[in-house]
Amino acid sequence: MEYTIRTGGQAGQGLQTIGSVLAKLFARSGFQVFTHQDYMSRIRGGHNYYQVRFADHSISSSRSLVDILIALDRTTVEEHRDSMTPGGLIVYDPATVKEKYGPEGFLEIPFRQIAMDTAGNRLMENTVAVGAIMGMLGMELQTLEELLTETFVRKGREVVDQNISAAKAGSDFARKNCGDCAFDIAVTPPAGAENNDSGASAKTDSTNSAKSVTETDSASPASSKKMLLDGTVAVGLGALISGCRFYSAYPMTPSTGVMNFMADQSRKHSLVVEQAEDEIAAINMAIGASYAGVRSMTGTAGGGYALMVEGLSLAAMTETPVVIFVGQRPAPATGFPTRTEQGDLLNLAHSSHGEFPRVILAPGSPEQAFYLTGKAFDLAEKYQVPAFILSDQYLADTEWTLDGLDAGGIPYHDYRLRAGDLEKVETYRRHAYTESGVSPMAEPGASRHLVVTDSDEHDEDGHLVEDAETRNRMVDKRLLRKLPLLRDEISPPLLHGNEHPETVICCWGSNYGVVMEAVDRLGESENIAMLHFSEILPFPGTKEFDYLHVLREAKKTVCVENNATSQFAHLMRAETGFVFGAHVNKYDGRPFMLDELLDELRKVGEAHA
Amino acid sequence: MEYTIRTGGQAGQGLQTIGSVLAKLFARSGFQVFTHQDYMSRIRGGHNYYQVRFADHSISSSRSLVDILIALDRTTVEEHRDSMTPGGLIVYDPATVKEKYGPEGFLEIPFRQIAMDTAGNRLMENTVAVGAIMGMLGMELQTLEELLTETFVRKGREVVDQNISAAKAGSDFARKNCGDCAFDIAVTPPAGAENNDSGASAKTDSTNSAKSVTETDSASPASSKKMLLDGTVAVGLGALISGCRFYSAYPMTPSTGVMNFMADQSRKHSLVVEQAEDEIAAINMAIGASYAGVRSMTGTAGGGYALMVEGLSLAAMTETPVVIFVGQRPAPATGFPTRTEQGDLLNLAHSSHGEFPRVILAPGSPEQAFYLTGKAFDLAEKYQVPAFILSDQYLADTEWTLDGLDAGGIPYHDYRLRAGDLEKVETYRRHAYTESGVSPMAEPGASRHLVVTDSDEHDEDGHLVEDAETRNRMVDKRLLRKLPLLRDEISPPLLHGNEHPETVICCWGSNYGVVMEAVDRLGESENIAMLHFSEILPFPGTKEFDYLHVLREAKKTVCVENNATSQFAHLMRAETGFVFGAHVNKYDGRPFMLDELLDELRKVGEAHA
Amino acid sequence: MPELEEFRGQNPAWCPGCGNLQILRTFKLAMVALGIEPHEITIVSGIGQAGKFPHYTRCNTFNGLHGRTLPVAQAIHLVNHEMRVLAVAGDGDCYGEGGNHFLHAMRRNLNITLFVHDNQVYGLTKGQASPTTSEGTVTGTQPFGVLYEPLNPMALAVAMDCSFVARGFSGNQEQLQKLMQAALEHKGFALLDILQNCPSYNKINTMQWYKERCYPVGPDHDPSDREAAFRVALEFGDRIPTGVIYRHPRHTLEEAMPEIANREPLVRQPFSQEDVAGETERYY
Amino acid sequence: MPELEEFRGQNPAWCPGCGNLQILRTFKLAMVALGIEPHEITIVSGIGQAGKFPHYTRCNTFNGLHGRTLPVAQAIHLVNHEMRVLAVAGDGDCYGEGGNHFLHAMRRNLNITLFVHDNQVYGLTKGQASPTTSEGTVTGTQPFGVLYEPLNPMALAVAMDCSFVARGFSGNQEQLQKLMQAALEHKGFALLDILQNCPSYNKINTMQWYKERCYPVGPDHDPSDREAAFRVALEFGDRIPTGVIYRHPRHTLEEAMPEIANREPLVRQPFSQEDVAGETERYY
Ligand SMILES: Cc1ncc(C[n+]2csc(CCOP(=O)(O)OP(=O)(O)O)c2C)c(N)n1
Ligand SMILES: Cc1ncc(C[n+]2csc(CCOP(=O)(O)OP(=O)(O)O)c2C)c(N)n1
Ligand code: SF4
Ligand code: SF4
Ligand SMILES: [Mg+2]
Ligand SMILES: [Mg+2]
Numbered sequence A, B: 001m002e003y004t005i006r007t008g009g010q011a012g013q014g015l016q017t018i019g020s021v022l023a024k025l026f027a028r029s030g031f032q033v034f035t036h037q038d039y040m041s042r043i044r045g046g047h048n049y050y051q052v053r054f055a056d057h058s059i060s061s062s063r064s065l066v067d068i069l070i071a072l073d074r075t076t077v078e079e080h081r082d083s084m085t086p087g088g089l090i091v092y093d094p095a096t097v098k099e100k101y102g103p104e105g106f107l108e109i110p111f112r113q114i115a116m117d118t119a120g121n122r123l124m125e126n127t128v129a130v131g132a133i134m135g136m137l138g139m140e141l142q143t144l145e146e147l148l149t150e151t152f153v154r155k156g157r158e159v160v161d162q163n164i165s166a167a168k169a170g171s172d173f174a175r176k177n178c179g180d181c182a183f184d185i186a187v188t189p190p191a192g193a194e195n196n197d198s199g200a201s202a203k204t205d206s207t208n209s210a211k212s213v214t215e216t217d218s219a220s221p222a223s224s225k226k227m228l229l230d231g232t233v234a235v236g237l238g239a240l241i242s243g244c245r246f247y248s249a250y251p252m253t254p255s256t257g258v259m260n261f262m263a264d265q266s267r268k269h270s271l272v273v274e275q276a277e278d279e280i281a282a283i284n285m286a287i288g289a290s291y292a293g294v295r296s297m298t299g300t301a302g303g304g305y306a307l308m309v310e311g312l313s314l315a316a317m318t319e320t321p322v323v324i325f326v327g328q329r330p331a332p333a334t335g336f337p338t339r340t341e342q343g344d345l346l347n348l349a350h351s352s353h354g355e356f357p358r359v360i361l362a363p364g365s366p367e368q369a370f371y372l373t374g375k376a377f378d379l380a381e382k383y384q385v386p387a388f389i390l391s392d393q394y395l396a397d398t399e400w401t402l403d404g405l406d407a408g409g410i411p412y413h414d415y416r417l418r419a420g421d422l423e424k425v426e427t428y429r430r431h432a433y434t435e436s437g438v439s440p441m442a443e444p445g446a447s448r449h450l451v452v453t454d455s456d457e458h459d460e461d462g463h464l465v466e467d468a469e470t471r472n473r474m475v476d477k478r479l480l481r482k483l484p485l486l487r488d489e490i491s492p493p494l495l496h497g498n499e500h501p502e503t504v505i506c507c508w509g510s511n512y513g514v515v516m517e518a519v520d521r522l523g524e525s526e527n528i529a530m531l532h533f534s535e536i537l538p539f540p541g542t543k544e545f546d547y548l549h550v551l552r553e554a555k556k557t558v559c560v561e562n563n564a565t566s567q568f569a570h571l572m573r574a575e576t577g578f579v580f581g582a583h584v585n586k587y588d589g590r591p592f593m594l595d596e597l598l599d600e601l602r603k604v605g606e607a608h609a
Numbered sequence C, D: 001m002p003e004l005e006e007f008r009g010q011n012p013a014w015c016p017g018c019g020n021l022q023i024l025r026t027f028k029l030a031m032v033a034l035g036i037e038p039h040e041i042t043i044v045s046g047i048g049q050a051g052k053f054p055h056y057t058r059c060n061t062f063n064g065l066h067g068r069t070l071p072v073a074q075a076i077h078l079v080n081h082e083m084r085v086l087a088v089a090g091d092g093d094c095y096g097e098g099g100n101h102f103l104h105a106m107r108r109n110l111n112i113t114l115f116v117h118d119n120q121v122y123g124l125t126k127g128q129a130s131p132t133t134s135e136g137t138v139t140g141t142q143p144f145g146v147l148y149e150p151l152n153p154m155a156l157a158v159a160m161d162c163s164f165v166a167r168g169f170s171g172n173q174e175q176l177q178k179l180m181q182a183a184l185e186h187k188g189f190a191l192l193d194i195l196q197n198c199p200s201y202n203k204i205n206t207m208q209w210y211k212e213r214c215y216p217v218g219p220d221h222d223p224s225d226r227e228a229a230f231r232v233a234l235e236f237g238d239r240i241p242t243g244v245i246y247r248h249p250r251h252t253l254e255e256a257m258p259e260i261a262n263r264e265p266l267v268r269q270p271f272s273q274e275d276v277a278g279e280t281e282r283y284y
Helices: A015-028 A074-083 A111-119 A122-136 A142-155 A157-177 A231-241 A256-265 A279-292 A302-306 A309-318 A345-350 A366-383 A393-397 A419-423 A468-489 A509-522 A547-553 A567-576 A594-608 B015-028 B074-083 B111-119 B122-137 B142-155 B157-177 B231-241 B256-265 B279-292 B302-306 B309-318 B345-350 B366-383 B393-397 B419-423 B468-489 B509-522 B547-553 B567-576 B594-608 C019-034 C050-056 C069-079 C091-097 C099-108 C153-159 C173-185 C207-213 C226-234 C273-283 D019-034 D050-056 D069-079 D091-097 D099-108 D153-159 D173-185 D207-213 D226-234 D273-283
Strands: A002-011 A032-038 A045-055 A066-071 A084-092 A106-108 A227-230 A244-249 A272-275 A295-301 A322-328 A359-361 A386-392 A399-402 A452-454 A494-497 A503-508 A528-533 A535-537 A556-561 A582-585 B002-011 B032-038 B045-055 B066-071 B084-092 B106-108 B227-230 B244-249 B272-275 B295-301 B322-328 B359-361 B386-392 B399-402 B452-454 B494-497 B503-508 B528-533 B535-537 B556-561 B582-585 C041-045 C060-063 C084-090 C113-118 C164-169 C190-195 C214-216 C240-247 D041-045 D060-063 D084-090 D113-118 D164-169 D190-195 D214-216 D240-247
Touching: A002 A015, A002 A074, A015 A032, A015 A045, A015 A122, A015 A142, A015 A227, A015 A399, A032 A393, A045 A074, A066 A074, A066 A122, A074 A084, A084 A122, A106 A157, A111 A122, A111 A157, A122 A142, A122 A157, A142 A157, A227 A231, A227 A366, A227 D273, A231 A244, A231 A256, A231 A366, A231 A386, A231 A393, A231 D273, A244 A256, A244 A279, A244 D069, A256 A272, A256 A295, A272 D069, A279 A295, A279 A302, A279 A309, A279 A322, A279 D069, A279 D099, A295 A302, A295 A366, A302 A322, A302 A345, A302 B309, A309 A386, A309 A452, A309 B302, A322 A366, A322 A393, A345 A359, A345 A386, A345 A535, A345 A567, A345 B345, A359 A366, A366 A386, A366 A399, A366 A468, A386 A393, A386 A509, A393 A509, A452 D050, A494 A509, A503 A509, A503 A547, A503 A567, A509 A528, A509 A556, A509 A594, A528 A547, A556 A567, A556 A594, A567 B567, A582 A594, B002 B015, B002 B074, B002 B122, B015 B032, B015 B045, B015 B122, B015 B142, B015 B227, B015 B399, B032 B393, B045 B074, B066 B074, B066 B122, B074 B084, B084 B122, B106 B157, B111 B122, B111 B157, B122 B142, B122 B157, B142 B157, B227 B231, B227 B366, B227 C273, B231 B244, B231 B256, B231 B366, B231 B386, B231 B393, B231 C273, B244 B256, B244 B279, B244 C069, B256 B272, B256 B295, B272 C069, B279 B295, B279 B302, B279 B309, B279 B322, B279 C069, B279 C099, B295 B302, B295 B366, B302 B322, B302 B345, B309 B386, B309 B452, B322 B366, B322 B393, B345 B359, B345 B386, B345 B535, B345 B567, B359 B366, B366 B386, B366 B399, B366 B468, B386 B393, B386 B509, B393 B509, B452 C050, B494 B509, B503 B509, B503 B547, B503 B567, B509 B528, B509 B556, B509 B594, B528 B547, B556 B567, B556 B594, B582 B594, C019 C050, C019 C113, C019 C173, C019 C190, C041 C050, C041 C069, C050 C060, C050 C084, C050 C113, C069 C084, C069 C091, C069 C099, C069 C113, C084 C091, C091 C099, C091 C113, C091 D099, C099 D091, C099 D099, C113 C173, C153 C164, C153 C190, C153 C226, C153 C240, C153 D153, C164 C173, C173 C190, C173 C240, C207 C214, C226 C240, C226 D226, D019 D050, D019 D113, D019 D173, D019 D190, D041 D050, D041 D069, D050 D060, D050 D084, D050 D113, D069 D084, D069 D091, D069 D099, D069 D113, D084 D091, D091 D099, D091 D113, D113 D173, D153 D164, D153 D190, D153 D226, D153 D240, D164 D173, D173 D190, D173 D240, D207 D214, D226 D240
Parallel strands: A002 A066, A066 A084, A084 A106, A244 A272, A244 A295, A295 A322, A322 A386, A359 A386, A452 D060, A503 A528, A503 A556, A556 A582, B002 B066, B066 B084, B084 B106, B244 B272, B244 B295, B295 B322, B322 B386, B359 B386, B452 C060, B503 B528, B503 B556, B556 B582, C041 C060, C041 C084, C084 C113, C113 C190, C164 C190, C214 C240, D041 D060, D041 D084, D084 D113, D113 D190, D164 D190, D214 D240
Antiparallel strands: A002 A045, A032 A045, A032 A399, A227 A399, A359 A535, A494 A528, B002 B045, B032 B045, B032 B399, B227 B399, B359 B535, B494 B528, C164 C240, D164 D240
16 A cells, blocks of 8 residues: 655645645654655745655655645646546645636645634644545544644644644545545555565665665554654754764755754754854864864755865865765756755765865665764764765655664764873874874863864974975875775675676665665566665775675666766776666756656666667 | 086075076077976975976986086085985085085085175176086076076166176186086086987877977977976966956966966956955856956966865856866865875866866976967867866976977867857847757847856756756756767877887876886887876767777886876776776875886886786 | 836746845836846846846846855956946845955945845745844744844945945835936946845844834935944944945046056957967067 | 963074064963963964964964964854964955955954954965055056055954954064953954064065054044044054054853853763754654
8 A cells, every 4th residue: 555645836835834744644653654845946936846655565765646636726736637646636725726627536625714614714724634635545633633732732722723623624524525535544555556565575785884774674554653754854863963063054955954953953952053154164163163172064065065175175184073964956056956966976076186085975865864974973083084974955855754763873982082081191293193094183272282283284293394204194194094994984885685686776875765666666577686875985895795796797787876977887987997787867856756767777678688 | 418407595595596597598508498396385495496407308307316406505405415416516605505515526606705796796696606507517608698688678788787797707717616517518418318319219299189299309409499488388378379368366376377477468468367355256257257258267276276166067057168277286275385296186077066068188298288278268168168277386387498389279269159240140048959069159248139147057048947858958958968079179198109018107287298208218128108198078089099909908007196096097997997007106295206207117117027 | 218128037936025026126117217228237146036136137147156246247347347237146145155255346346236135034045044134033043043243234335445335125116226226327336235025034124124214314414424424334223224325436447457448348359369479489 | 370482383484574473472472471371272373474373383273274264263162162262364364265254253253363464465475465455566466556445454343343453563562462462361253453564575565664654542542432443443554553443342152152151161061872862752
């Protein structure tokens, strides 16, 4: 059993509220949920939608076809009426949409009128809509009532009650007027919906870096209340639990959510969040904070990151740990501010002048985002290097269900020398040569030892020098010694599906979910596996898992990327020499839908058959 | 016959004057000259030197050993006394150096005293020194007198005469006191100096992109007055003759020389040079100027380029031609401000968010710098893309002799639509779809047609849009169509030496000269060739010249780079799959000396034997 | 003479009731009143709600990066000083991200105009504090409220000796049109900061709030008196002065730059390779 | 109490006669006078001649990027508000490359000090015009001379309501030491612009030139009067006022920020994963 509910309308009409409440409801009811959003760069008007897919089995992507479309305006009807499943229904309020459709395929519900009648408040129309969906699906209202109570309790009992009656009225109306609705989540899945829990594909998910991928392993329908998390909150929680104490940034979609999350947390926890005057200041502040002794982070999108590049090299030269969150969006320049792309990988891999080690982690799901954020903080501080969390608008805005997050799964070790440690130190040199290349990092002011560092080439003390010998030793220390150690920390890519696959679908970052689901689907009839990279730089070695062997043994290898030039494939060739047999690229600013990817993979298959 | 003269001392002592006057003298006398400089990031004091190598045969690099050392201070004597050739002489004025040395290997000349005696002016001591060198070499003073006249005529006849007498006195003193000097340029070359003009190596230099490399082809001693040019002036002249009309930059070593050259030219020619408040402004100004209708350029070093990265993507998205000069220096961050490195190649290749075509040209000599600057302007404008000239401190400061420059060798075609062209146009769309991807570029204000462009994704008219279809078409136009056409414009690398070499020494950019000379030297006993890349992105194809075949056929391939991580080799593997057999890297901020490189190549050879 | 209709562009994507709509309307009226044809002006804008401005009228347009309007605008004018150049920016754009360019553009004093659509908030990115947001304002990013003083663009511009400094208000169309015309006609760098309501994100400085406070500086104010201008510029609270606050006519950069002063615009000065080829001679 | 000897650092690489040498000497005296130990202060500097400053004394040092002193300095102080933080920048550093940070640091008003070694030229890069170079000055990059007005840091700072605004002169060591101490002791963001001769590249504003012009503002000047301060700040020519020009004591950012106000510095506040782990609960 699975359904997709899409809510469409203009910015400002509240479709985000409807969508997110529905998603939460299904998650609390124990379903697997996957949501994604599509919106324009404007505050009011335009056309946006919020899509909620839920099922009693593992899902990790969106589909193109819709079972229930909640249309808040005419454009929504026009744009999406061709995307309905057979038996699907477009739900709308003729008073808002100012048009009458149907009756086939449409369900008229006077949201506004019901809101006025039951709560005397137009603003309740979204609650009516949510109630109506519950009614159509034959779901009980208890969970919704709880949710409404939680949400509105701060506004007083009256508002809660108004909302609950509005929801009830919506539900009642729907149950009454949708007698022939095919949607019933209590009954067997409707025709066309697939259940691939019994998928034959052997999973070697345990090779995955970021904890085992529990969010897709449980498939018992409506088993228990689930966590619902998007990529933004996942990064925020990861940073918080990693001990991030300073976050400086300049607003930029799709990274602002992380800043707002941290700002909100600063109301309760010891955490300073400062909006900088520009991105240059943002990264320099994060570096200053780290020098002063706390874990720090900044976040931005590609255009803002462009302004941080000099700061990156400053972090590298002064060996100051810093974590940088980059949310990709279609570019170059301003591009599509609210849409998605994987166009910044090579940029991050090579940006800035000079040579130094860096870490790039590109999570594929909120769960990976949480644990990899933890890993970014740990590696940044352990090796005193910059570490990136590379996300994108798609991951930032998609919600996944998961069973839970384990704070203990995030390592926390304070690598800095504090007052106590420094007492024992006789002479302190910020950039002392060491076997590992990692020098002791003291908190300035915590002792009489001076902490000196410089963006110029410097000696062990941190003072400016110009001689060739010191330069050679510093490059050795900063780069050549650290690099192999850092590479050993990187987990191999995840092979999901057949262990000896004839076909390997490779992907990285946010394409994880959709490729996994596609591979599971194709795995029913093909010998296929997904190879997903979430830890990208230093590029994973093959000691722990010889993924190159798997690729070379495969008959068909396809690299799926949300960009035009196959950036990951370029990096793969540069690092390993491996060349993919085929590529699937999408660069229109939209993420891959499951069915669309399946089509593309079939096409590629036929071309190579 | 060849000699190396090194002048060392503190910043502010005038060693640059001595070095550059000597270089010019030898060039005017018809010798082949090669100079390089080594200086600290300070205005007074410290230790710097200026090295002039000259010969009656082709030279294109510096050597470690010195025939004549002009020591302006004690440090110079201490630091360089071990670098003297047998029979070499250290020339110094005990009054300045405040120490007495020798007599073996030293020649005392009281520069200051002679200056006071003949011209009554301490400031003439550098002229005395130059005169003395002429005397030691047995050279006539006529050319020096001409040069002094040219240089000082603006200051009046008296100053000219004072200088000439100072020079004469220096020369006389040297002739008298250096009876046993082994230096005589009129006679046969001293033992140990090599003449490889008859080198057996077949040259396929004609495959080179940037004109044929005439500076190294002529080898008749003292044949005729030569041009003496450094990499800075070469780029400036190239820009000027390419029709560059606007240069905006923020000072940064080693790019400031180009800005100063252009500023100086603006006194005579229609050219606006504006010092921007920062590098962000610099590139945005260059883009604005180009949009408004003239060819424009900016220049910087790695740290300043870091701040230009967002502007790069703006140029790409708005399809505004712009030429960017980047002078590399050791990094990360501030690094070594006055030294050299090839550490920014991958950064330039991949910097900025999003995907778009770019051109990277990395000249190997002043001559290549001149013609490739011309090519950068032409390609930038023809394809409406950003084009880089990638240089470094070494190339910027080294002087080479050459027979001349051909202004006609720089293409000049005005690709913009001007008032006259626009009259015929009915509807004008700045970003119209075309077969080639290149849209008509009109001068705003030259007609009633509006020129509209946007850093957001836009339609053919240049207006902001958000739909997937336009996005796909624009990426197609901007990137996918232009890329192959642009790649076809790129000349193949230069193979110099044996046409079917057993050993290939690969290099790029400023290592051209030293690798060429090393290969010529080794070519006397080995089957060897140099493969030099001066046009790097789009990466050269193999249609015109199958260099990959040459590499694959060779028994030994070595990639020589002035960096620690073999960036070019990385790019080579990513683009072609080819992996070099060995690497020679240097990253201490100093360029390769000829003998040092020969040693390294021999070591690599032995390791692989 | 141009007609209003000639300035009709794309349909604005701004929120209903947004002050930008009034600014746009007023701008078109000013253009018609000044008799400027669409192709005679280039609007350079940044990113933000204000940055969309040129798409909603008709003109040469360079809609560049967030914060980078002024470098582009200045270069366009240096290359073609007969082209009218208008830079349009948001308060975040100009005083936040682009603050450094703002400082130095005032120094350069090219003959260009700058409109800052000052809604005291980051509109496009959904309501964070901008440099002009009042102290204490709570946002999703400033949970404790803005903790420091807003930037006062008028005082800053007077201190930088900006050659024309004025403040308008989107709700006072008549005055705003006059100010736009004065700014566009002023020879030199002209700053017009336009207070603009943002009904979606600025719930403090509403249309009503501005209406209650904005007053036109009287005829007794002498905009050529820098100290008086500074005094007026400092006023921002219960009463907000609008109108021309400071004016210092002086030479523009294009008048001082020998390459273009009293000459054809650079873009129309002829170029031939022969004219410059001789520069290689010096290097023999 | 620290001894002068404790502040001896590397040998300066500055030119003989450079005003920086005097500034350095005076700074050490100020440190001893204030009784600040080397480890109790962090100097953040940029790139330029002034940027080398911290290497020539002894202190915690973050010698960062050209133009980026203030963001680093502010963050250090936010993380450890018991650490004294001094930002040292050149005029190019602070008013050119770093102009935007300068504006916003004045707004934030953290309790840090800024010395600008204002030699009215780019020293390290060999003599190009800086934002404070006088109009008309010819350089290798400005062959026609600087064609526009210099930036007036004093007027700008007063306009930005900078909480302490002073000007010193490297040639007046006695006054300079007092100003340094006052700036370091001031609670809030303190700007001390130090006129400094650069014998190598600034042949106009020489030691002699400054000596003839610099005069201390008299006791009749009231630094708390913003308009008077503005008037004094505008003076720069035949006479150049030195001393404290403006002072506006008010709350600092660290006093307003609940996470750190009246609390231990952030760097010493304890962290444990358990304290924050519960934040995941909300997402069920
Ligand atoms: C380099 C960069 N940083 C951040 C952004 C995101 N961004 C776009 S508009 C904007 C601020 C908008 O505020 P303002 O300039 O006041 O314009 P408004 O929308 O209020 O008119 C921001 C932060 C961006 N596009 N580029
Ligand atoms: C991003 C960047 N741009 C340019 C430079 C080159 N640079 C170093 S110092 C300097 C200016 C120095 O002038 P100022 O700040 O006044 O310091 P001074 O040397 O005069 O003390 C410049 C342009 C740089 N290091 N980094
Ligand atoms: S968010 Fe504010 S500024 Fe932007 S369009 Fe809406 S009302 Fe106008
Ligand atoms: S160049 Fe000027 S500022 Fe720099 S050290 Fe020399 S005299 Fe001082
Ligand atoms: Mg705004
Ligand atoms: Mg300076």
